[in-house]
Amino acid sequence: MNSLLLHPEVLTLQIVSLILFGSLSVAAVFAVHIIREWQAKSHTQQQYALEKRSYFVVTLIELSFFVYIAHLLFFIYTINDLSAVIPGAMCAAGVVSANGYGGWLMMVKIVIILLALIWLYVNKEDLHTKGFIYFKPKLYLFLGLYGLFFVDLLLQYSFFAKLTTLTPVLCCSRIYTQADTLFSLSNSLLVTLFMGTFVALFIALWKRRRRSVAALALLFMVLSYFAISYFFSTYIYELPTHKCPYCILQKEYYFIGYFIYTALIIATFYALVSAIFDKQELYRKAELWYLLFMVTVTLKFVYYLLVNHTFL
Numbered sequence: 001m002n003s004l005l006l007h008p009e010v011l012t013l014q015i016v017s018l019i020l021f022g023s024l025s026v027a028a029v030f031a032v033h034i035i036r037e038w039q040a041k042s043h044t045q046q047q048y049a050l051e052k053r054s055y056f057v058v059t060l061i062e063l064s065f066f067v068y069i070a071h072l073l074f075f076i077y078t079i080n081d082l083s084a085v086i087p088g089a090m091c092a093a094g095v096v097s098a099n100g101y102g103g104w105l106m107m108v109k110i111v112i113i114l115l116a117l118i119w120l121y122v123n124k125e126d127l128h129t130k131g132f133i134y135f136k137p138k139l140y141l142f143l144g145l146y147g148l149f150f151v152d153l154l155l156q157y158s159f160f161a162k163l164t165t166l167t168p169v170l171c172c173s174r175i176y177t178q179a180d181t182l183f184s185l186s187n188s189l190l191v192t193l194f195m196g197t198f199v200a201l202f203i204a205l206w207k208r209r210r211r212s213v214a215a216l217a218l219l220f221m222v223l224s225y226f227a228i229s230y231f232f233s234t235y236i237y238e239l240p241t242h243k244c245p246y247c248i249l250q251k252e253y254y255f256i257g258y259f260i261y262t263a264l265i266i267a268t269f270y271a272l273v274s275a276i277f278d279k280q281e282l283y284r285k286a287e288l289w290y291l292l293f294m295v296t297v298t299l300k301f302v303y304y305l306l307v308n309h310t311f312l
Helices: 008-036 045-082 092-096 102-127 134-162 187-207 210-238 254-275 280-308
Strands: none
Touching: 008 045, 008 092, 008 134, 008 210, 045 092, 045 102, 045 134, 092 102, 092 134, 102 134, 134 187, 187 254, 210 254, 254 280
16 A cells, blocks of 8 residues: 555545545435435425425535535645655645646546535525525536536546556756746746636626626636746746746745635636526625736736836
């Protein structure tokens, strides 16, 4: 057995993941049964029993999702911590890229967080809407998420099982070379696309173009990853050769990465739910969080320009 599987943080993650998956498995079994028997307009004893059971299922799902959010933060802390024991790794970037599972695992976790936040909002709407119009859709969404949780569990185990302290890995400066950026774009073109998409997204939010908002929000999230990794991070580090989306999570940079990524995820969440429910307040909240993200991620870049009147 890989000794890293017995690392205290890794072992804790694995145990919590198993408990979470076990809880969600119970909820999934009940959810399938409820979907099959559910008759919203019925007033039978069976329907009454199903409604009572649904409160238990919804509460269990809600609690599990909130635990998973904390679990993700602990996962990020763990992979940063493991960079101290894996040769060659200077931060989480080296750990994540140490095998073929790390990148896929991170993508699945981000998708789960976004869908979990959307589920929580749909559940809130369902509880405040008469007629149970969102009840079955939210259970179907949960069952889809349950499948992703299973994938997440397998990927997480495979990722940690394949980690080793015997083989050196690349540091972030070697991993994030310009040749690996989106379609090998130059920094200037990458930032132009990033800014252009932001403006288009803001216009779509302002005019409440639902389909455009959803498409542009997902595109902007992808562009943000590359723009942060290959351009804006260099200004945060104040070093043109240091390109990394993970080091900004460290204390040397005042943990600014946590706010940057949190703002981006929340903004994307509000953009997606606004495209679903078409509510003015959701569009405005998305705009606010996108503005907070942009201010935070470009702050050091703007400061550099003001002081030096040039680019790194």
